Amino acid sequence: MPDAVDPPPIDVAACLERVRRRDQQAARELVEHLYPLVVRIVRAHLPRRVAEEDLCQEVFLKMFSRLGQYQGAVPFTHWVSRIAVTTCIDHLRAQRRRPEFRWADLSENEAQVLDAVLTSENEVAANDALAARELVHKLLSQLKPEDQLVVRMLDLEQRSIAEIAAATGWNQSLVKVRAFRARRKLQKLFQELKRREKS
Amino acid sequence: MKSASSGPLSAWSRLARAARPAGETPPEAAPFGFATRVAALGLAVAPDGRALLEAFALRAVGLAGLVAVLSLAIGLGDGLWFGSGDDLLGLNDTVAVVLALAD
Numbered sequence: 001m002p003d004a005v006d007p008p009p010i011d012v013a014a015c016l017e018r019v020r021r022r023d024q025q026a027a028r029e030l031v032e033h034l035y036p037l038v039v040r041i042v043r044a045h046l047p048r049r050v051a052e053e054d055l056c057q058e059v060f061l062k063m064f065s066r067l068g069q070y071q072g073a074v075p076f077t078h079w080v081s082r083i084a085v086t087t088c089i090d091h092l093r094a095q096r097r098r099p100e101f102r103w104a105d106l107s108e109n110e111a112q113v114l115d116a117v118l119t120s121e122n123e124v125a126a127n128d129a130l131a132a133r134e135l136v137h138k139l140l141s142q143l144k145p146e147d148q149l150v151v152r153m154l155d156l157e158q159r160s161i162a163e164i165a166a167a168t169g170w171n172q173s174l175v176k177v178r179a180f181r182a183r184r185k186l187q188k189l190f191q192e193l194k195r196r197e198k199s
Numbered sequence: 200m201k202s203a204s205s206g207p208l209s210a211w212s213r214l215a216r217a218a219r220p221a222g223e224t225p226p227e228a229a230p231f232g233f234a235t236r237v238a239a240l241g242l243a244v245a246p247d248g249r250a251l252l253e254a255f256a257l258r259a260v261g262l263a264g265l266v267a268v269l270s271l272a273i274g275l276g277d278g279l280w281f282g283s284g285d286d287l288l289g290l291n292d293t294v295a296v297v298l299a300l301a302d
Binding site: 019022024027028029030031032035036039053056057060061063064065113114116117118124126128129130132133135136139155156158183186187190 | 210211212213214215216217218219220221227228229230233234235236237238239240241242244
């Protein structure tokens with residue numbers, strides 16, 4: 001999927017130079033320029049109970065505090081997206097995983113969607129997209145944070161392996177291994193749910 | 200990557216496809232005042248100490264290696280010097296000389 005968000009063009013190198021000289025205006029421009037990129041990552045992987053704005057602020061504060069480390073080896077947007085990704089993973093790790101995924105925890109709409117994807121070959125109704133999204137969140141919460149992140153980027157955002165590798169800083173083989181592991185775990189979850197539905 | 204074609208894995212594919220439209224949100228600018236607040240906070244905080252440590256870690260390892268090599272070289276030199284000193288000491292030892300002559 002192409003990047004839906006194209007930050008307004010600014011001269012990043014010049015802006016960074018000004019930020020290093022503690023120029024507030026340049027720092028503000030940099031935040032405004034990068035906000036769409038950061039909020040997209042945060043929103044896609046937002047851990048429950050953490051406010052979106054708080055998480056974005058945390059990402060930007062990390063960016064400012066580590067600016068001295070940026071050597072220009074990768075594009076600045078990739079470097080910032082890696083900070084955003086690791087911040088989300090840290091928050092996901094801090095959350096306790098649910099011990100078990102149960103039918104009883106689902107809303108009526110979510111149960112309908114799950115039933116539809118498990119039993120029928122029909123597509124889920126378009127107006128059930130929100131319920132499907134919620135169901136996806138609940139299913140993915142059973143996976144490790146890194147695996148959640150990969151499968152979200154791959155299957156929901158439809159990004160390529162190369163794009164995920166660039167955004168996370170992991171090599172492509174590791175991304176593939178994580179995707180394989182995540183999908184296998186999901187497969188087991190669906191099998192388990194199907195078994196419980198029958199019983 | 201093996202794609203989901205049948206069975207439970209295709210259930211995930213169908214679910215992911217159904218969930219995609221709900222995740223599509225239009226690009227969004229920063230909320231009013233966010234950039235100003237974050238820029239001020241960002242420039243107010245001191246550089247991350249851990250980050251500074253990381254930045255100097257490689258140089259520190261290099262320096263430690265150099266010191267280790269120098270220590271080894273000096274220690275080896277001292278060892279050789281002491282070794283020869285022991286030999287000399289041995290020659291000046293009357294008991295050792297007597298034992299050597301007895302052999």
